[in-house]
Amino acid sequence: MSPPFSSDRAPRHLRPQGGPPQHRPAPAGLRVGQRLVVTPAAYDADGFATAQGQRASMVIWGGVAGEPGEVEVRHIGQNRIRSRFIQAAQPAAARRAPPCPRYDACGSCALMHLQPEAQRDVRLGLLAEALRALPGLPLPTTMVQGEDGDENYRHYVKMAVGQSDLGHIRVGAYRRGSHDIVAIPDCVVATPRLREAMATVAHHIIDLDLRPYNPANRTGIMRHVLLRQSRIDGRVLCLLVTGRNHRLLKELATRIMGSASGISGVWAHFNDEAGNGILGWGAEGEGPGFSMLEGAPLITEQLAGERLLLGPGDFFQVNPGVADRLVRDVRDAFADLREYPVVDLYCGVGAFTLPLARAHGYAFGVESLPGAVMHAKEGAEQGHLGAEFFVGEATAQLAAVAERLKGRPPVVVVDPPKKGLEEGVFEQLLALKPARVAYVSCEPTSLARDLARFAAAGWTVSALRAYDMFPQTAHLETLALLEPPERPAPPTSTLRRRVVRKPAG
Numbered sequence: 001m002s003p004p005f006s007s008d009r010a011p012r013h014l015r016p017q018g019g020p021p022q023h024r025p026a027p028a029g030l031r032v033g034q035r036l037v038v039t040p041a042a043y044d045a046d047g048f049a050t051a052q053g054q055r056a057s058m059v060i061w062g063g064v065a066g067e068p069g070e071v072e073v074r075h076i077g078q079n080r081i082r083s084r085f086i087q088a089a090q091p092a093a094a095r096r097a098p099p100c101p102r103y104d105a106c107g108s109c110a111l112m113h114l115q116p117e118a119q120r121d122v123r124l125g126l127l128a129e130a131l132r133a134l135p136g137l138p139l140p141t142t143m144v145q146g147e148d149g150d151e152n153y154r155h156y157v158k159m160a161v162g163q164s165d166l167g168h169i170r171v172g173a174y175r176r177g178s179h180d181i182v183a184i185p186d187c188v189v190a191t192p193r194l195r196e197a198m199a200t201v202a203h204h205i206i207d208l209d210l211r212p213y214n215p216a217n218r219t220g221i222m223r224h225v226l227l228r229q230s231r232i233d234g235r236v237l238c239l240l241v242t243g244r245n246h247r248l249l250k251e252l253a254t255r256i257m258g259s260a261s262g263i264s265g266v267w268a269h270f271n272d273e274a275g276n277g278i279l280g281w282g283a284e285g286e287g288p289g290f291s292m293l294e295g296a297p298l299i300t301e302q303l304a305g306e307r308l309l310l311g312p313g314d315f316f317q318v319n320p321g322v323a324d325r326l327v328r329d330v331r332d333a334f335a336d337l338r339e340y341p342v343v344d345l346y347c348g349v350g351a352f353t354l355p356l357a358r359a360h361g362y363a364f365g366v367e368s369l370p371g372a373v374m375h376a377k378e379g380a381e382q383g384h385l386g387a388e389f390f391v392g393e394a395t396a397q398l399a400a401v402a403e404r405l406k407g408r409p410p411v412v413v414v415d416p417p418k419k420g421l422e423e424g425v426f427e428q429l430l431a432l433k434p435a436r437v438a439y440v441s442c443e444p445t446s447l448a449r450d451l452a453r454f455a456a457a458g459w460t461v462s463a464l465r466a467y468d469m470f471p472q473t474a475h476l477e478t479l480a481l482l483e484p485p486e487r488p489a490p491p492t493s494t495l496r497r498r499v500v501r502k503p504a505g
């Protein structure tokens with residue numbers, strides 16, 4: 001029997017490796033909708049399989065590297081062709097049927113069509129590729145996994161509110177490559193309780209006819225729904241992001257709280273700004289504002305045995321089971337340096353600060369979001385921990401940290417957003433003369449850039465670990481432990497908590 005398709009139908013520049021010779025790409029010869037056979041060679045940072053021509057590359061949704069497959073061209077750009085996998089005459093051993101019915105429409109889980117071990121190989125490969133220019137690194141060959149597994153692990157979900165062509169309200173994820181909304185009631189990476197909460201909130205938004213907000217003409221109300229579940233007690237915090245206030249929001253919150261979906265508190269945040277940002281930044285640049293609508297304001301989490309308080313706009317890892325392993329590992333990695341105080345840059349609600357304050361006796365946290373710092377402080381107080389927090393940009397706050405350290409060398413944790421360490425942070429960090437740095441990163445390319453800067457300053461990477469924080473996707477969390485050219489002597493005096501006395505009267 002002849003195969004269902006043949007590589008002869010492919011333009012010559014995209015023929016499978018090992019088949020007829022590959023020639024210069026000729027995107028002009030392609031048309032949208034055309035089917036051809038391609039053997040991708042690698043994956044891009046988003047988890048798309050890639051095939052490289054001389055003048056153009058092709059990215060293939062659902063492709064598997066090394067597997068010749070029929071693809072359909074979806075978009076032809078100047079340098080990049082977008083396509084979608086259709087079928088393979090001989091599916092690769094790594095391929096599987098994605099366990100989620102919305103895998104293709106939603107598009108959030110780009111590697112779900114691969115067996116779990118094959119996915120981990122891809123994530124480790126992308127990390128190795130990003131770090132390729134740095135010689136001699138102890139690259140990880142396995143990933144640290146959490147107890148929650150590769151499905152049901154997400155304790156945080158975001159849904160957008162939009163409408164169908166017929167004007168029906170839709171609540172769910174953005175359809176892959178578009179701003180249409182696709183309902184995701186069966187999302188297999190969300191916890192079962194969050195799936196229930198998602199369905200409940202979507203139902204009541206539709207039932208109350210709370211229409212999507214349109215920033216262009218300031219009509220409608222709803223923009224997004226964010227739900228976070230505590231891994232410790234299962235409670236769920238709900239944040240309704242709306243373009244404007246409306247009397248029915250209170251009714252929505254009451255209905256949500258009255259449902260049996262485990263939601264323990266409902267907040268609102270108003271964002272009337274144009275653009276794709278979910279949270280608006282507030283009038284004075286002082287951070288997003290929130291109003292409590294119903295129930296309890298916070299949920300609690302626990303990492304490395306420390307209780308943390310989470311509010312509606314705070315950053316916290318989506319996979320607390322893996323985050324717990326990561327925080328314990330950082331704490332253990334500093335075990336021989338307990339006499340040094342801790343500096344935790346980009347500290348959020350104190351995920352590292354609080355456990356390290358317990359272990360080292362004293363820790364400083366720096367974070368730009370005032371709400372997260374408020375919750376970090378409260379968490380430290382409840383845990384009777386020696387910790388101080390600085391609100392603001394790391395670049396601006398590092399001088400205050402140095403002032404408090406008064407020359408005592410610290411150990412430092414940095415856990416920056418995707419862009420890595422911003423201008424000015426690196427130099428100020430080195431000036432603190434750290435005894436060791438734990439660099440936690442969610443973006444291999446900015447990690448590579450920053451590790452190169454440390455290397456140029458004489459630092460060495462003593463360990464690199466990969467954490468499987470986002471199964472089914474191309475993303476991962478990495479921990480790099482960095483050693484200074486010369487370790488500073490431990491401080492001779494300890495730090496004490498600053499007591500702020502209330503003025504008399």
Ligand SMILES: C[S@@+](CC[C@H](N)C(=O)[O-])C[C@H]1O[C@@H](n2cnc3c(N)ncnc32)[C@H](O)[C@@H]1O
Pocket residue numbers: 315316317345346347348349350351352366367368369372392393394395415416417422
């Ligand atoms: C990747 S999160 C890490 C949070 C925390 N370490 C954790 O694990 O939960 C990065 C944090 O840095 C904060 N942030 C972003 N840019 C910042 C800046 N320039 N200065 C200080 N904090 C910043 C964000 O608000 C966020 O809480």
